[in-house]
Amino acid sequence: MNARDLDAYCDAHQARFIDELVEFCRIPSISTDPAHAGDVRRSAEWLARGARDAGFATTELIETAGHPAVYAERMVDPGLPTVLIYGHHDIQPVDPLEEWTSPPFEPRIVGGELRCRGAADDKGHVWMHLKAVQAHLRTRGELPLNLKLVVEGEEEIGSAHFEELIGAEATRLRADLCVVSDTAMHGRGQPSICVGLRGLVALEVEVTGPALDLHSGEFGGAVLNPLEALSRILASLRDPRTGRVTVPGFYDEVVELTREERTQVAASPFDEAAFREVAGGVLATFGENGYTTTERRTVRPTVEINGVWGGYQGPGSKTIIPARAGAKITCRLVPRQQPEVILDRVRAAIEAATPDAVRVTVTPGGGSRPVLTPVDHPGVLAASRAMKEVFGAEVYCTRAGGSIHPVEMFDRLLGLPSVLVGFGLPDDRIHAPNEKFDIGQFRSGIRVLTRLWDELAENLQRTSPGES
Amino acid sequence: MNARDLDAYCDAHQARFIDELVEFCRIPSISTDPAHAGDVRRSAEWLARGARDAGFATTELIETAGHPAVYAERMVDPGLPTVLIYGHHDIQPVDPLEEWTSPPFEPRIVGGELRCRGAADDKGHVWMHLKAVQAHLRTRGELPLNLKLVVEGEEEIGSAHFEELIGAEATRLRADLCVVSDTAMHGRGQPSICVGLRGLVALEVEVTGPALDLHSGEFGGAVLNPLEALSRILASLRDPRTGRVTVPGFYDEVVELTREERTQVAASPFDEAAFREVAGGVLATFGENGYTTTERRTVRPTVEINGVWGGYQGPGSKTIIPARAGAKITCRLVPRQQPEVILDRVRAAIEAATPDAVRVTVTPGGGSRPVLTPVDHPGVLAASRAMKEVFGAEVYCTRAGGSIHPVEMFDRLLGLPSVLVGFGLPDDRIHAPNEKFDIGQFRSGIRVLTRLWDELAENLQRTSPGES
Numbered sequence: 001m002n003a004r005d006l007d008a009y010c011d012a013h014q015a016r017f018i019d020e021l022v023e024f025c026r027i028p029s030i031s032t033d034p035a036h037a038g039d040v041r042r043s044a045e046w047l048a049r050g051a052r053d054a055g056f057a058t059t060e061l062i063e064t065a066g067h068p069a070v071y072a073e074r075m076v077d078p079g080l081p082t083v084l085i086y087g088h089h090d091i092q093p094v095d096p097l098e099e100w101t102s103p104p105f106e107p108r109i110v111g112g113e114l115r116c117r118g119a120a121d122d123k124g125h126v127w128m129h130l131k132a133v134q135a136h137l138r139t140r141g142e143l144p145l146n147l148k149l150v151v152e153g154e155e156e157i158g159s160a161h162f163e164e165l166i167g168a169e170a171t172r173l174r175a176d177l178c179v180v181s182d183t184a185m186h187g188r189g190q191p192s193i194c195v196g197l198r199g200l201v202a203l204e205v206e207v208t209g210p211a212l213d214l215h216s217g218e219f220g221g222a223v224l225n226p227l228e229a230l231s232r233i234l235a236s237l238r239d240p241r242t243g244r245v246t247v248p249g250f251y252d253e254v255v256e257l258t259r260e261e262r263t264q265v266a267a268s269p270f271d272e273a274a275f276r277e278v279a280g281g282v283l284a285t286f287g288e289n290g291y292t293t294t295e296r297r298t299v300r301p302t303v304e305i306n307g308v309w310g311g312y313q314g315p316g317s318k319t320i321i322p323a324r325a326g327a328k329i330t331c332r333l334v335p336r337q338q339p340e341v342i343l344d345r346v347r348a349a350i351e352a353a354t355p356d357a358v359r360v361t362v363t364p365g366g367g368s369r370p371v372l373t374p375v376d377h378p379g380v381l382a383a384s385r386a387m388k389e390v391f392g393a394e395v396y397c398t399r400a401g402g403s404i405h406p407v408e409m410f411d412r413l414l415g416l417p418s419v420l421v422g423f424g425l426p427d428d429r430i431h432a433p434n435e436k437f438d439i440g441q442f443r444s445g446i447r448v449l450t451r452l453w454d455e456l457a458e459n460l461q462r463t464s465p466g467e468s
Numbered sequence: 469m470n471a472r473d474l475d476a477y478c479d480a481h482q483a484r485f486i487d488e489l490v491e492f493c494r495i496p497s498i499s500t501d502p503a504h505a506g507d508v509r510r511s512a513e514w515l516a517r518g519a520r521d522a523g524f525a526t527t528e529l530i531e532t533a534g535h536p537a538v539y540a541e542r543m544v545d546p547g548l549p550t551v552l553i554y555g556h557h558d559i560q561p562v563d564p565l566e567e568w569t570s571p572p573f574e575p576r577i578v579g580g581e582l583r584c585r586g587a588a589d590d591k592g593h594v595w596m597h598l599k600a601v602q603a604h605l606r607t608r609g610e611l612p613l614n615l616k617l618v619v620e621g622e623e624e625i626g627s628a629h630f631e632e633l634i635g636a637e638a639t640r641l642r643a644d645l646c647v648v649s650d651t652a653m654h655g656r657g658q659p660s661i662c663v664g665l666r667g668l669v670a671l672e673v674e675v676t677g678p679a680l681d682l683h684s685g686e687f688g689g690a691v692l693n694p695l696e697a698l699s700r701i702l703a704s705l706r707d708p709r710t711g712r713v714t715v716p717g718f719y720d721e722v723v724e725l726t727r728e729e730r731t732q733v734a735a736s737p738f739d740e741a742a743f744r745e746v747a748g749g750v751l752a753t754f755g756e757n758g759y760t761t762t763e764r765r766t767v768r769p770t771v772e773i774n775g776v777w778g779g780y781q782g783p784g785s786k787t788i789i790p791a792r793a794g795a796k797i798t799c800r801l802v803p804r805q806q807p808e809v810i811l812d813r814v815r816a817a818i819e820a821a822t823p824d825a826v827r828v829t830v831t832p833g834g835g836s837r838p839v840l841t842p843v844d845h846p847g848v849l850a851a852s853r854a855m856k857e858v859f860g861a862e863v864y865c866t867r868a869g870g871s872i873h874p875v876e877m878f879d880r881l882l883g884l885p886s887v888l889v890g891f892g893l894p895d896d897r898i899h900a901p902n903e904k905f906d907i908g909q910f911r912s913g914i915r916v917l918t919r920l921w922d923e924l925a926e927n928l929q930r931t932s933p934g935e936s
Contacts, residue, residue: 200787209748210750217666217868217871234696234699235703279691285691286825302689308699308778308781312796366785402683
């Protein structure tokens, strides 16, 4: 479908779109800081007004036990497909403030970049959706499909109350597809769509030996040191030669990628030196033998030690055998691995690796299931076409190594598949000082979204009633 | 030599001895707390007066860059042997205060025990020495040998300036033997003399990977986690089956005990269940195959991990691959093992165990050499006879697993052998709430010391000039 009319509108109003986004970004909606609770609410109210102005018929705040979310919808016809747009209006803290080259809440455009906290993550993305809707309505008078929008206020604090919100609003949130814009493209001029996310299961290990710290001179050599036992347990979880997790059964449900899928993963450009640079300048990559770096971080499961503690950590030395030692672990899961099952297996491996002279306890933390949208899903194909048309380049289907909790929740609680269409760039410095969003990406992204509504209207199978 | 005259004096004045000790213990001479610096000085002044009252001809404070020490001497005749008495007048902090059943600086006698901070460690012991001297002088008018006394004010903070003090006062501290009373007997009714102390070498290990913490979803599986590398390094230092340190060359200089020496070690009573109880109720003992628990903790060297840190240690989870991870290690050394040599070997083993994908640095900490006084040294034999006569039981020669820095300094800097004649009991709760000193031990200890001066006067070889 020709989108020249939409493009013309967007071109004519680009300056205003940016001005509005700048205003949105002035609100310091830092969800983790109680002192900013009022700002998070102000951000929600501001956004609800923005959604109304854009043309959503219903706009309201959904209260939670924490910060409010914004809900909006424009139901055109129950016979049309319904898409749910997901984003968030809360942002990360700004410290260390002294590393910002301009104040984080005084947005500036420098060298084609909008610089401020939240520009890319995720206010810029949310605003693009509103503007794409506005372009359709102002140009053509109506949307080609039903749209719902849910923008939460707690994404940066782990979507603390979003599962409750989905449970309470399940009927209203029903849709045929969820479009999430909170990610980055593979690179500049390298459009990509994320179709898979790894799952997660967290656990905490505590090894206890003596009831109190012992003098290491008096007891050293005769009592097993909990830190030694813990080190041995942690080292046992992975084979240092093959890089494989040694937990019995860890890979049982993991489906090997087909040759075709591996080719697809390999199609995304990858530069080893650039990757090592992004990975904090590590000396070398390391991972499971027989898999590429991209595979290791996206389609293969892993066990990571996130923290370890025990004994004396201050200056100088303190000659003790500590009473206890602990570690935090998270496993990244790939499709078909169940968090509960993997937790049980890791626990069993830890218990088996624990020497008799100490006790061990394993405490489960949170978990989320891996999610995967088939690459031939109509939503993925629609997004792919829209991106290709705007960026003029092949669109990669990628899988990400992290988890996005709401995506997993939509999948698990509503059976709702997600397509992750994001327009960030890898160097956007989200969560860090000097976050920025590329103005060109903002402009192109809106054009992709206007086309996406057309594409989805035409191709998306209507699987659920469009009305609440 | 008959000591009935001395015993009669001690019996007649026991009540006063206790009253004086109570006053001494009222002074909160906590060396680690700057707020108590004035108290440490007051304690030194009080002690110097006590030494003068006891009959030491010279008494003075020796200033250091930290807290003052007390020096006293009574030189009877340069032709007689000279003994240096070592002790300390500073004490440990008292927290947690709420666990004390009576205030730590309001000494009380309950059930034959003097309860207060410093009662056993080390004010009670220091006071016994003064009273033994006083008994000799008041009863016989003169000491049978030359006595020097050095009582430092920083033992509880690692004898921070004692090495400087010894260097500056080397001539004045010269003696034929050092008698240290700052230890416990093997048990009630089980007199023992400590003739050996393990040495020590401390080091810190830091493993660094990425320059900053990485998102474990984004990078997990493709980058080696410094905590995993550190765990592997730490686990590699010891064989979990044999309990032996695996550092190449670690045991090279270690001399195996003769059958006779092992028999001697085994002669000290040992109760496995009681030991496990004292060791914080551990499930089982663990150590080097082929050695008894007592051997493992006293005559065998070991590597202990005193602290480990890295990544996230707070509540909940934080999904990172940390930039760095660290550990503090101390090795306990036995005779002929040199701290510098062992440090080099441990460092080499750590470097060899470090995977290529991360960096490691090993920073040396302090060290002290092991010390051992031959069991047939005249000082040991003299102390043994004195103890046997008072306690009416065989006296064990033991070796301790810990280090007492001043003992090593006297050995290294002055070539001065030490005999450790202490009268504490294993349950004295030194360094812990409700420290106590057994009144019976205090009484018996003074008697042992009065006899010790007689025994040493008769048997100790004069090896150094008695005068400064």
